[in-house]
Amino acid sequence: MLRLPCPHCGLRDHAEFAYGGDANVAKPALDAPQQAWIEAVYMRANPRGAHAELWHHVHGCRAWIVVERDTATHVVRGARLPERKP
Ligand SMILES: [Zn+2]
Numbered sequence: 026m027l028r029l030p031c032p033h034c035g036l037r038d039h040a041e042f043a044y045g046g047d048a049n050v051a052k053p054a055l056d057a058p059q060q061a062w063i064e065a066v067y068m069r070a071n072p073r074g075a076h077a078e079l080w081h082h083v084h085g086c087r088a089w090i091v092v093e094r095d096t097a098t099h100v101v102r103g104a105r106l107p108e109r110k111p
Contacts, residue, residue, distance in 0.1 A: 030104045033086040045079030048091045048107070073097050079107070 027039040047069060053061040076096050082088050093102040 027099055027101070029080060029090070029092055029101060031082050031085060031088070031090055032104060032106055033088055034082065037082070037085060039080075041082060041084040042080040043083045045081050045089065048077035048079045075102070080104075 028036050029039055029042055030036050050065055053065055073096055076094055078092050078094055080090050080092050082090065089107055090104050091107050092104045094100070095102070
């Protein structure tokens, strides 16, 4: 059973969350070429091992969180709120 430590709600079952993808992908500017958006949205590395992921606590506080999870073992090493960028 996968449980995620929401910074607001504590340890919760993953069924309360929606997966949001790789937390390290930088989104292009709104006026960037279409190919830049295709690569940002659809092209993924699918890493094995330590990975930073975005999760949305849909059935909880509704916050987006960054979860550090090992994709091979599902061991969760921690979670934090995403950094705000200006
Ligand atoms: Zn929460």
